[in-house]
Amino acid sequence: MFLTYRRRAYVTLWFLLGATLFFANHPAMAAYNSTAHGSATNGVKRSSAGITDYAIANCAHCHEQHASVGGTEPAPDNSGPSSYAAFASEEALCLGCHGGTPNYSANGSPDNINSLLNTSYGHYPADFSAKHKAKEVQADINSNAHVECTDCHNPHLSGATKHSKGTNAVTSTSPLYGAQGTTATYNSGSWLSSSVSYSALSAAGTEYKICFKCHSGAVGTPETWRGASGTTTWTDVAKEFNPANKSYHPVVQTLAGGTGSSALTNSQLSATWQNAGSKTMYCSDCHGDDNSNTVAKPYGPHGSANNRMLRNDSSFDLWPYNPSGNPWDLKDLGSNTNSWTTRLLCKKCHPLTTDPTDRTQIINYPHRFHADRAVSKTENYPCLLCHLSITHGSGQSRMTGNYTDPSPYSMTLIGTFTIGRSGSSNVETNPKMPWLTAFTKNASPLASGGYTRGSCSVYNGASPDNYNSINCGGNHP
Ligand code: HEC
Ligand code: HEC
Ligand code: HEC
Ligand code: HEC
Ligand code: HEC
Ligand code: HEC
Ligand code: HEC
Incomplete structure (x- = not known):
């Protein structure tokens, strides 16, 4: 025990020295009092013995300057002192x-984040x-696959205001403010x-740049980076959102601003996302909690x-399977x-x-017809007859997939x-x-004269799959 606390005292000493340098080197720390943790009203305050008299927002609610002297509050976890003299390590x-x-x-x-961590899917x-x-470089991530709270959040700079839909930006009031990213x-x-190259950013100005530290070629080979213990197959998400793709969700670039695609019409979008072609989005507009609508998570x-x-x-919440466990279908x-x-x-x-x-009120013609x-x-x-299951982007227009796309796209x-x-x-x-082998986008997607059978070619049932050749009324067209 004595040794443990002595080791802790050394760590604390080094931490205090570091904190002094931290203030000297981080002009952004001037803003600490306007962050979620640094707020003099809503900020951090821990109730453990020995620190009850520390003011709200005091760094010591996380960093134990004085634990080495008389602290009785949580014994060091990981059988030793925690980095930066924090009262516990990492997510703990x-x-x-x-x-x-x-x-x-x-x-x-x-917010109760713990309640979300034991779910079937997640980080x-x-x-x-x-x-x-802390302050790791990309090479540290590449050779040590991991994800921690502080990979996405900077506890010294996090704000308390969630993003509003229609933008990919991380502003100074965002919970993500100050997290490292990659361009x-x-x-x-x-x-x-x-062909994509990557450069590190000390603070990501958009959400996706945080995700690209791990879900892209920045890690080398994202398909295997997580290792055998991960869940199934991963893909290179940065390639999927390339604005030169024939289609993509506007996470990196607006549809009008890219070189590969073009805007939908406003009637193909719900109110929040109209002004088609001009909106960007967060990855977490599609990936997040499973709020049941009765419990705010x-x-x-x-x-x-x-x-x-x-x-x-x-x-x-469901894609690509419907509540009956079958793939969603235009029949639905x-x-x-x-x-x-x-x-x-x-x-x-x-709205569809x-x-x-x-x-007869279904909005686009290929949907209405089928x-x-x-x-x-x-x-x-x-839906998967024509569209990819991972609806990030596609080499074919309007998120349709090609039969020759490799797994997991096919x-x-x-x-x-x-x-x-x-x-x-x-x-x-x-x-x-999917079964499409070619697809040509039409400028009048809603009108019955817009798309024709000639807009699509469909897999013709040849070996090795031996699909029936009369699917889709023959080899469409
Ligand atoms: C520091 C690395 C890292 C960062 C940054 C990161 N992820 Fe992940 N992500 C992972 C790892 C590792 C897994 C796999 C978890 C596992 O298999 O245990 C994962 C899995 C996922 C999954 C699949 C979950 C499942 O169970 O199928 C999604 C979706 C995802 N991440 C989205 C995101 C989004 C969105 C962002 C940015 C806001 C992001 N990730 C940032 C490392 C990261
Ligand atoms: C909500 C908890 C929390 C609070 C409050 C907090 N820190 Fe930290 N601090 C951390 C964590 C966690 C790390 C390690 C970051 C990582 O793992 O990426 C850290 C790392 C540091 C580091 C070393 C890394 C670096 O960024 O230079 C310094 C120095 C530091 N904190 C100083 C401070 C100071 C000074 C304050 C008060 C103004 C403060 N911290 C308040 C959680 C906190
Ligand atoms: C000592 C208690 C404490 C610790 C430890 C702590 N937090 Fe917080 N956190 C808070 C409080 C209090 C708030 C502000 C809640 C409010 O505004 O009502 C907060 C707010 C936040 C927010 C802003 C979101 C919001 O809705 O307000 C983020 C993001 C966040 N914490 C992440 C972290 C991360 C990541 C860590 C670990 C590195 C951490 N926190 C450790 C107490 C803590
Ligand atoms: C893969 C990236 C990632 C990881 C890992 C991660 N978060 Fe978050 N967190 C986010 C994003 C994205 C948001 C939503 C930001 C927004 O909508 O503006 C968020 C929001 C939050 C919020 C605010 C929620 C709200 O409704 O206001 C808190 C608090 C928080 N995270 C804490 C944590 C803690 C604690 C951990 C670790 C147990 C953690 N996060 C791990 C990405 C992450
Ligand atoms: C328009 C909604 C949408 C957006 C935006 C979106 N995703 Fe996805 N994502 C999906 C769907 C749908 C799947 C596939 C679900 C399935 O197969 O069950 C998926 C799958 C994934 C997977 C697991 C498969 C893989 O690629 O490894 C990861 C990881 C992931 N998304 C990360 C991200 C990241 C990171 C971003 C932002 C850069 C993002 N997503 C933006 C809808 C979205
Ligand atoms: C969180 C909102 C959101 C969700 C969920 C979503 N989309 Fe989108 N989608 C958008 C936005 C925004 C655009 C861009 C529209 C524009 O600006 O013209 C878009 C564009 C598209 C496009 C045109 C892309 C291009 O480059 O041609 C297709 C096709 C599409 N979405 C299909 C889907 C499918 C299929 C799903 C369900 C698996 C889905 N979307 C789920 C918001 C969403
Ligand atoms: C027969 C092929 C086909 C099938 C099957 C199909 N789609 Fe589409 N879908 C398209 C085409 C083509 C477009 C592009 C229309 C355009 O050019 O704007 C499209 C566009 C979309 C869009 C963009 C918004 C819109 O209203 O046009 C969404 C979302 C979408 N499909 C979802 C679905 C869903 C969900 C299903 C299954 C219930 C489905 N699609 C089945 C061919 C198909």
Whole structure:
């Protein structure tokens, strides 16, 4: 015990020296009192013995200047002192006030992040220990796959105001303010042939630059970076959002501002996202908590019961499967089934119809045409027949996928499905999706004369998959 505290005293000494330099080197610290933790009213205050008389916002509520003298509050975790003389290490420090047990917070209403960390999908900071360093460089991340709270948050600068939709920017009042990031420079090429280079940023001005530290080629090979213990297959997300792609969600660049795509029409977007072509978005507009609508949970990609942490933001939480466990299908739109108006992810931002009870009101023509056939002729048109399952971007227009896209972009549906026309000849077992082999965008997507059969080519059923050649009415066109 004596040794432990003596070691701690050394750490504290070095920390205080560091803190002095920190003030000298960090002009931004002048703003500490306007941050969430530094606020004189709502800021940090820990209730542990020995520090009850420290003022709200005092650094010592996290950094134990005096623990070495007489501290009885939490014994050092990790069987030794914590970095920077913090009262605990890594996520345990944050959860000491943000919902963990025990909870030391004696001020403010720190959001309960702990409740989100044991969900089926998410970032699991507790799975990683002693891999993160403060002020780490990209090489540290690359060789030590990990994710900690402080990879996305700077506890000295975090603000308390969540972003408003329609922008990708991190402002000085954001919970993400001051977190490190990486800039992706798109040199040439697009989609999976993109050539991208990366440079480190001490503070990311947009949310996606924080995510790109790990979900991009900045780590070398993102597909395997997480290692065998990770969940399934990862992709290079930076390539997927390349503004030179034929389609992409506007995370890095507005649709009008990129070189590869063009804006939708306002009627294809819900009110928040109109002024088509001009909006950008956060990754966490799609990835986040699984708010049930009755319990307010904190924002951010901390954890969710939904596949890939898809965010439940007043419902709209499911993709690519519907509540019956089948892939979403235009039949759901045409016959108003499977609670699609409240459960389909895309419906959060794309209205898709002006009247769910009348299939002639479906907004774009390819949807309207196939949804009508689905109902009137009992046919099946899963969304994945035409669209990619990872709706970040595509080498083909309007997030449609190509049959030749590699896995996981092309996806094998497990089970037996009837696709296209009904009848035994169209029953497919474990079909590989999507089926398009070419697609040409039309300038009049809503009008019945806009898209024609000639706009699409469909996989023709040749070996090795042996799909039935009459799917989609033959080799469409
Ligand atoms: C000593 C208690 C304490 C510790 C430890 C702590 N926080 Fe906080 N945190 C708070 C309080 C109090 C607030 C302000 C809540 C409010 O504004 O009502 C806050 C606010 C925040 C916010 C702003 C969001 C918001 O809704 O206000 C973020 C982000 C945040 N904390 C992240 C972290 C991270 C990351 C860590 C670990 C490095 C951490 N916190 C450790 C007490 C703490
Ligand atoms: C410091 C590295 C790091 C950063 C930064 C990071 N992630 Fe992750 N992310 C990971 C790791 C590691 C996993 C895998 C977790 C696992 O398998 O245990 C992951 C998984 C995910 C998943 C899949 C979850 C699942 O269970 O299928 C999503 C979605 C995701 N991250 C989104 C984001 C977003 C959005 C951001 C930016 C706001 C971000 N990530 C920033 C490391 C990071
Ligand atoms: C909410 C908890 C919290 C509060 C309050 C806090 N810190 Fe920190 N501090 C941390 C954490 C966590 C780290 C390690 C960062 C990382 O892991 O990336 C850290 C790291 C540091 C470092 C070393 C790394 C660097 O950025 O130079 C210094 C110095 C420091 N803090 C000084 C301060 C000072 C001075 C204050 C008060 C003005 C303060 N801290 C308040 C949590 C806190
Ligand atoms: C328009 C909604 C949307 C946006 C915006 C979005 N995602 Fe996704 N993301 C998805 C969907 C849908 C999937 C696939 C879900 C599935 O397969 O079940 C996915 C899958 C993922 C995965 C798991 C597969 C993989 O690529 O490794 C990660 C990680 C991820 N997203 C990270 C991010 C990051 C980082 C950003 C921002 C740079 C982002 N997402 C922005 C909808 C979105
Ligand atoms: C959180 C909001 C949000 C969600 C959820 C969302 N989108 Fe989008 N989507 C947008 C925005 C914003 C744009 C850009 C529109 C513009 O500015 O013209 C867009 C654009 C698109 C485009 C045109 C892209 C291009 O470059 O051509 C397609 C196609 C699309 N979304 C399909 C989908 C599908 C499929 C889903 C569900 C899996 C989905 N979206 C979910 C917000 C969203
Ligand atoms: C992968 C990146 C990432 C990681 C890891 C992460 N966060 Fe967050 N966090 C976010 C994002 C993004 C937001 C939402 C910001 C916004 O909407 O403006 C957020 C929001 C928050 C908020 C404010 C929530 C609200 O509703 O106001 C708190 C508090 C917070 N995070 C604490 C933590 C703590 C504690 C940890 C570790 C247990 C953690 N975060 C890990 C990205 C992350
Ligand atoms: C037969 C092929 C096909 C199928 C099946 C299909 N889509 Fe589309 N989808 C398209 C085309 C083509 C566009 C582009 C329209 C344009 O040019 O603006 C599109 C556009 C979209 C958009 C952009 C907004 C809009 O209203 O146009 C969303 C969102 C979308 N699809 C979601 C879905 C969902 C959800 C399903 C399944 C329920 C689905 N799609 C099934 C071909 C298809």
